[in-house]
Amino acid sequence: MLQDTHGRRFHYLRLSITDVCNFRCNYCLPDGYQCDSDRDFLSLSEIKTIARTFSSLGTSKIRLTGGEPSLRKDLPQIIEACARTDGIDKVVITTNGYRFPDVIDDWHQAGIAGINVSIDSLDANVFNSITGADKLKAILAGVDKAAAMGIPVKINSVLMKGVNESSLQQFLNWLQDTPVTLRFIELMETGLSHQFFKQHHIAGEPIKQRLLQQGWTRIVRGKSAGPAQEFHHPDYAGKIGLIMPYSKDFCDSCNRLRISATGKLHLCLFAEQGLSLREEIANGDELALRHKISELLTTKDISHWLHEGKTGATKHLAMLGG
Structure with a gap:
């Protein structure tokens, strides 16, 4: 089992398979994707090596991320390869959903166990202004289809002051x-959003207190769960x-490592640098890896x-998929 010097264990790998994204979200890529780095992305064979190696080290969950992972034509093969790896219990994906609902059948057949979709507003005009993409209707249709197929769906929404903060009640009603x-x-x-952050950041703690006052109850977090504090309410589906x-002590429960689309290990989303594993990955040398x-x-x-204003090497979230 992978364990660091602070006693944290790592069951969960976030594997980026591309840093390319076709949306222009104002908090991530407001000017669109810029090809400013090596685009020699991990091959299917290399991804298999990574999955086997991390599985042998106790990893049980792999999340495929981007950029936008569905821009990879071999995504179904990648899902299947990870899902068939001994010891990997769950393969999930984070997507902007732009190809929903056309691709869900292929993902389901390949073995996807959960889908996270980025939706920052249920208002089509606000959604378009944030993402630069008029795709909300199709994405919501894909969400409905995935849920009907029994695929667990999570919606990721970044709340921003003066942009979509009024969406909170609309989401609750939904x-x-x-x-x-x-x-x-x-x-x-x-690294590229200092001014935007200062203008638009909203703290989550007041939202948490509001939920608790309205009768929402905290759900116990699983060993391979992400960093979210989750809540349920008997009156809500x-x-x-x-x-x-x-928030205080956020990093205490860290259980995930990240591999970039070019084969670098990132010990934290905001680490000072990625640590290259590409030689060992390309050689298929799982012991050395x-x-x-x-x-x-x-x-x-x-x-x-x-909390000290340090952002490490992360210029934007598309670099590693968050």
């Missing part, structure tokens, strides 16, 4: 009859999660230091 988990994510500062990276991952993990810091 959850009364919609069986999804809606996660409100605090806006995070990145859906659940709510809060991801509050600026296990040793290197275990050794590098000893250098993992106790915190992301976001």
